[in-house]
Amino acid sequence: MTAVPTEFGQVLLDRRKGRYFHLNGTATTIADSLRGGVGIEDTAREISRRYEIDDATARTDVETVDAQLREAGLL
Template sequence: MSLRLRSDIATTSTEHGTVLLDERTGRYWQLNNTGSSVLHALLAGQSQERIAAGLAERHDLDPRQARSDVTAIIDRLRAAKLLVTS
């Protein structure tokens, strides 16, 4: 499953992560650095499993917790209709 941002979602990187703006509604979301790295890895085509493994290694997390965290981020972005399946 390949995910991408909707074409009308603008992004801006900040020192604290990434801000996403829905140009249709004017709503915006801010991702912290971890959420931002998850999003960028997804957009680069990495699998959820690979992203979670990287987080677990970098932050000394239980791999199950890392998978749960990555899934939660993706689920929230999809629920907000920011991410779509390509």
């Protein structure tokens, strides 16, 4: 997989499957954290702090992105 930063986040290219995905800034932060081995809880705390949202919303957002990335085979 190749990751290319963009003005609005990141584009991920899966060369094996010939598919690409665009991630917005928040999803890029989440994906980078999870791919770096940081767990869901710690990633959610960072998202909550960085974007000034409540912990429950951050956790839901992280779990959603995690599930989408796994479904696409990107995690």
